[in-house]
Amino acid sequence: MSETIKVALVGNPNTGKTSVFNQLTGLKQKVGNYPGITVEKKEGICKLPKGKKAHILDLPGTYSLNTTSLDESVVVELLLNKKDKDYPDVAVVISDVENLKRNLLLFTQIKDLKIPTVLVINMSDRMSRKGISLDLDLMEQKLDTKIALVSTRKNQGVERIKELIADHKNLSTLPNLNASRIAPEYFDRLQKAFPKEDLYKLWLVITQDVNFMPIEKKRIQDATSFATKSKVELKKLQHKETALRYQFINNTLRETYKVDLQAARGLRSSFDKILTHRIFGYVIFLAILLTIFQAIFDWSTYPMDFIDEQFANAGEWIKNTLPPGVFTDLLAEGILAGIGGIVIFIPQIAFLFLFISLLEESGYMSRVVFLMDRLMRPFGLSGKSVVPLISGTACAIPAVMATRTIDNWKERLITILVTPFTTCSARLPVYLILIALVIPKGRILGLSYQALTLMLLYLLGFGMAILSAMVLNKILKIKSKSLFMVEMPTYRLPLMKNVALTVLEKTKSFVFGAGKIIMAISIVLWFLGSNGHSEEFKNAETIVTQRIEEKGLSDYSKNYIQNNISTYVRSTKLSVVDQTNAVGLKSLQDSIQLMTTELREKARAQEIASYKLEHSYIGYMGKAIEPLVKPLGYDWKIGIAVLTSFAAREVFVGTLATIYSVGSDEEETIKNRMAAELDPSGKNPLFNLPTGISLMLFYAFAMQCMSTLAIVKRETNSWKWPLLQLVFMSTFAYLVALTAYQILK
Amino acid sequence: MPTVADLSQGQRGIIKSFSEDMLPVKLMELGCLPGNSIELIQIAPLNDPLYINLSGSHIAIRRSLAQLIELEIVDDSQTL
Incomplete structure (x- = not known):
């Protein structure tokens, strides 16, 4: 019989907890959220010796059980609640051999909760370099636990963790020390009031919200009635408790942990000299950012072109293979077109997540925080706001969540409010396709105009974020304690396995998250686009045929036929003399004749299709909003795309792809289809410079993401802030796009 | 009494006291x-924040x- 052992991984940030989790679970992991809150919940299954299995839960990193943030309170609440379905059979505390002393603080606290606890000492590969030696047997004895010495980098010791987990029944559950010594009288009274409860648990419950920001925590109902001490007094007691724990830890380590300073060599100090240098530091940071943008734009074009073509082929294949009918149309024109619009951006999004996770894994991100803090402060932001602003280039949702590390509420709120201005990966598809359509291909100083435009758009978003932060800093009157503390971890070569898993997982959730919305919208759009109730829609064929008979084909169609034929003529070898591989004059004339008829037929079908689309449901809807978007240089089709983008920006390309492909027989790539669209006069391409710029600016500033609004609501605990974002950002976007188009046209 | 803010780069000090509730x-x-x-490791440009080694923990504070x-x-200075 296989029993499943419930395991919770706990540990300080930067101890390699996630690496241990990845080693234990491999690809068998699931990432979700804790119910009702946005803290990421990672869980996975691990096979143990003797046919046992373990369910591993990777809890958020925390320095102690004295909570100061929502992430940390997730840890405490789980460890305090025996009834929780995830309440662990065994807690595995991950520590880093270089910072063992402070890692043990958390260990002793968990041990005092009487949970069976295993200690993992990670990064053992650094011991010799740092001159560290350990007496593990004595340490196990002193801490009353079992220890696994692990190096996830060298893949050592992971088996030992599995054995210890499998053997969890033999772990001691005795506490390390007696915390009630810090205030005997107070704890005596506490025990009398709640005779059935465990004292240390009570203490944690009472002190839980001492350090909380007002917004982050609903009060714990029970037991707080006993909080006869003021917050200041409780905090003093926490200090006392911490001191007591360190006393115990120092005593333990004195005999078991030796550092030979002579042998210690560190890369940290020499790297820090350069990377946090007052000039080179910034130069390097800028160079890194430039590389990222160049990679996103230049390197990813190859896989993208490939994907684009594959989707065009697939659409054609479906149309040719499946029996014609509503279902085939829906598949080829609705669903496939929509999905193609998102899959094509996988290479770029993967690149972006790759760089961000490399920066975080290597420890460089903390240096950026250090460098930027003083520069950000005049804008009401903190150095820690840089991380959300940078990861906002991937997606605003994790970025808003990443603001939790900012301890100052005002700085945090401002960061949350301005983060959606940074160019997220959902804007990227829109920018890329528009840049490819309207910005010329030339190069200056080895950088392409197109890449520079993209960079400019990123800077614009960032600049707007900073600017609005400054304004908010002046307007908002919030008093809050200023705390700022960043850990500067040792530099590490990023573990490829971790990076790969992050990229895979984030890209997957982006594609599926967005994919669901896009799929739904595509189907609805396709339906609205290929159905209509008006007389014009039903009799489209007769009306258009009649019109062609009376007035001839439209100018656009004539041009289209002319172009096709001249291309054909140019590509054909012509000869009056009989010759292999060449075509005689007579036969050429014949084939041109044939081709013209064919092309005329095609053009007629095209005109019917576009007439139908104009009079379909979506046509009427688009016409209704046209007056609103016309001053910005958009036609009604773009208007529809902009409107659906309010669900999520990345829908834009898919929407246009769906609208343009409805009724079209030619399976074209999305880009070609957009390039072929004409403005209302029927002469010039619709996507010209003014329209393109106006669209890009609109997307740069508008708040078009329902998920971000939802997350902001959750993190600020009020509808006031997300609504403010929606109204302010979108109005601003409209005005800027309007001005730009009117000037440029 | 000198504080952490008075250290110069590379200088070390032993913590005496601090106001607990602050x-x-x-x-x-x-x-x-x-x-x-x-130990003060590095001062950021514009003199803030400070990058310190607090008994083995490398952190930055304002x-x-x-x-x-x-x-x-x-x-x-003589031992180093």
Whole structure:
């Protein structure tokens, strides 16, 4: 019989907890959220010796059980609640051999909760370099636990963790020390009031919200009635408790942990000299950012072109293979077109997540925080706001969540409010396709105009974020304690396995998250686009045929036929003399004749299709909003795309792809289809410079993401802030796009 | 009494005392306790924040917080 052992991984940030989790679970992991809150919940299954299995839960990193943030309170609440379905059979505390002393603080606290606890000492590969030696047997004895010495980098010791987990029944559950010594009288009274409860648990419950920001925590109902001490007094007691724990830890380590300073060599100090240098530091940071943008734009074009073509082929294949009918149309024109619009951006999004996770894994991100803090402060932001602003280039949702590390509420709120201005990966598809359509291909100083435009758009978003932060800093009157503390971890070569898993997982959730919305919208759009109730829609064929008979084909169609034929003529070898591989004059004339008829037929079908689309449901809807978007240089089709983008920006390309492909027989790539669209006069391409710029600016500033609004609501605990974002950002976007188009046209 | 903010780059000091209710518990958890040593590693451009080694924990704090931690400066220039 296989029993499943419930395991919770706990540990300080930067101890390699996630690496241990990845080693234990491999690809068998699931990432979700804790119910009702946005803290990421990672869980996975691990096979143990003797046919046992373990369910591993990777809890958020925390320095102690004295909570100061929502992430940390997730840890405490789980460890305090025996009834929780995830309440662990065994807690595995991950520590880093270089910072063992402070890692043990958390260990002793968990041990005092009487949970069976295993200690993992990670990064053992650094011991010799740092001159560290350990007496593990004595340490196990002193801490009353079992220890696994692990190096996830060298893949050592992971088996030992599995054995210890499998053997969890033999772990001691005795506490390390007696915390009630810090205030005997107070704890005596506490025990009398709640005779059935465990004292240390009570203490944690009472002190839980001492350090909380007002917004982050609903009060714990029970037991707080006993909080006869003021917050200041409780905090003093926490200090006392911490001191007591360190006393115990120092005593333990004195005999078991030796550092030979002579042998210690560190890369940290020499790297820090350069990377946090007052000039080179910034130069390097800028160079890194430039590389990222160049990679996103230049390197990813190859896989993208490939994907684009594959989707065009697939659409054609479906149309040719499946029996014609509503279902085939829906598949080829609705669903496939929509999905193609998102899959094509996988290479770029993967690149972006790759760089961000490399920066975080290597420890460089903390240096950026250090460098930027003083520069950000005049804008009401903190150095820690840089991380959300940078990861906002991937997606605003994790970025808003990443603001939790900012301890100052005002700085945090401002960061949350301005983060959606940074160019997220959902804007990227829109920018890329528009840049490819309207910005010329030339190069200056080895950088392409197109890449520079993209960079400019990123800077614009960032600049707007900073600017609005400054304004908010002046307007908002919030008093809050200023705390700022960043850990500067040792530099590490990023573990490829971790990076790969992050990229895979984030890209997957982006594609599926967005994919669901896009799929739904595509189907609805396709339906609205290929159905209509008006007389014009039903009799489209007769009306258009009649019109062609009376007035001839439209100018656009004539041009289209002319172009096709001249291309054909140019590509054909012509000869009056009989010759292999060449075509005689007579036969050429014949084939041109044939081709013209064919092309005329095609053009007629095209005109019917576009007439139908104009009079379909979506046509009427688009016409209704046209007056609103016309001053910005958009036609009604773009208007529809902009409107659906309010669900999520990345829908834009898919929407246009769906609208343009409805009724079209030619399976074209999305880009070609957009390039072929004409403005209302029927002469010039619709996507010209003014329209393109106006669209890009609109997307740069508008708040078009329902998920971000939802997350902001959750993190600020009020509808006031997300609504403010929606109204302010979108109005601003409209005005800027309007001005730009009117000037440029 | 000198504080962490008065250290110059590379200088070390032993923590004497601090005002308990002003200092965040987090800092204590990282080892900011009387008797422990603090070394100033790097000062950011514009003189803020400060990058310190707090008994083995490498962290950055703002000058305003550093001014709350009083210490005794150790002169170990000859040992280094």
